[in-house]
Amino acid sequence: MPSKMPERSMLSRTSLNALEGHCLSREWHEPAIGIVHLGIGNFHRAHEALYTEEAMLAEPGDWGICGVTLQGDVTKRDALMAQDGLYSVVERGPDGVRVTVVRALREVLAMPFDRARLVELFADERVRIVSLTVTEKGYCRDPRTGDADFAHAGVAHDLAHPDEPSTVPGILCAALRARRDADATPFTVLSCDNLSHNGDALRQAVCSFARRLDPALATWIETRVAFPSTMVDRIVPATTDADREAAQAALGVGDEVPVPCEPFRQWVIEDRFPAGRPAWETAGAQLVDDVAPFEIAKLRMLNATHSTLAYLSMLAGFDTISDAVGHPPLKSLIHAMMTREIAPTLAVPASFDLAAYRDALLDRYANPALKHRCSQIAMDGSQKMPPRILSTIQVRLDAGQPFERLALAVAAWFTFLRGRADDGTRYAISDPLAERLTKAAEDATTPAGLVDALVGASDVFPASLARNPVLREALLRAATRLANGALTAIDEYVRLD
């Protein structure tokens, strides 16, 4: 968390008048809280919170946000509350830096310490949306069934202590039970994470959990609560001191928790909000009947190439995504991956130009002003690889089509799990399955041993893939080439073209 900057005046709602040049509009009426957001990370603050502020400026309404950290991060809570919930978004693009003060965040809570206040908000019918950015692992899902993972320690705790939940299924189940018991209108549950069919995925996790506790509650949730799906997109790295300095320089006051991001943003939302919603379309969000084409294209084109770049770079020694695509063979590799292996699996509207989308992604990745660390993207591979890459490989296998570059990405993740770069530099592995997967990777003494050990992880590889000989051969080719170094392997795969 933030390294303390020298004493200075900080962002506060009493100093907003002096900052109106950095606000989206001079007009601002403090809204009551209408949205509770679980997962008050940088992404939400540079994405949904900004869209929501713009929406309220266009059509005033009580859509103020209460952000909740589920990880007990009181430092983040206290830093934001010390600034009255204010923070700045530091947009870094080729044309320079743009600093915007966001006012939509009205309160910040840290679970479990602020549980009473959260229960109070969940019971308040003015809260009509509960949204989430808790990352893939935050859903506590069993990858084999999509239900809540009942072997997960937090899920087991919440089943035994339903009034003191700590997991997303447990927290949402308790909140919705309170609404039902009070005969109150349910809130809409809005997933904003990088999962395929994220609304349905969250609904299944919550309802399967609720069914263990109270089958009638599960039925009530299934029939009364909306879980619309969304596709969210904005590249939002972790905050650095350079961002704090940029905010201070622009605002003349301090901001301990600014959020860096790229200029680009996109939000595609399934328009199912029985209790109402902000006018997000006025801020450029796309309200649609079916998010799936947008969501799958983004997961398979952006997130898959992000993970590919991240693992090959962690081995080759590139620090940021812009460094990685600054290596021409690696840029060529992911260009070919999108063109030849990913785009053919996508069914998108005729108006969706995949070649233009690919080229725009490469431009976004090359943004030299944004220090998006490969190590940040490399986290949680066991949760990210299935929706981003393994599902595409399954489609290619079913169609009898090659997937050499996608196989290289998977083998690069396997090799990454050993915890050391090609030059011997060690790095930590952050992943819910780190202990088991890193041991399997470290114990492997040959490329075949590495592939067989990790393909055997049934909570990552569906059985249909794990026993597929075509996949094993492709992974073995890739792992063997990576044994000679990632840069050498990249050069060999570029020659596939």
Ligand code: CS2
């Ligand atoms: C990234 C995503 O960290 C990661 O795994 O691939 O956070 C990515 O930056 C966003 O999905 C972009 O919209």
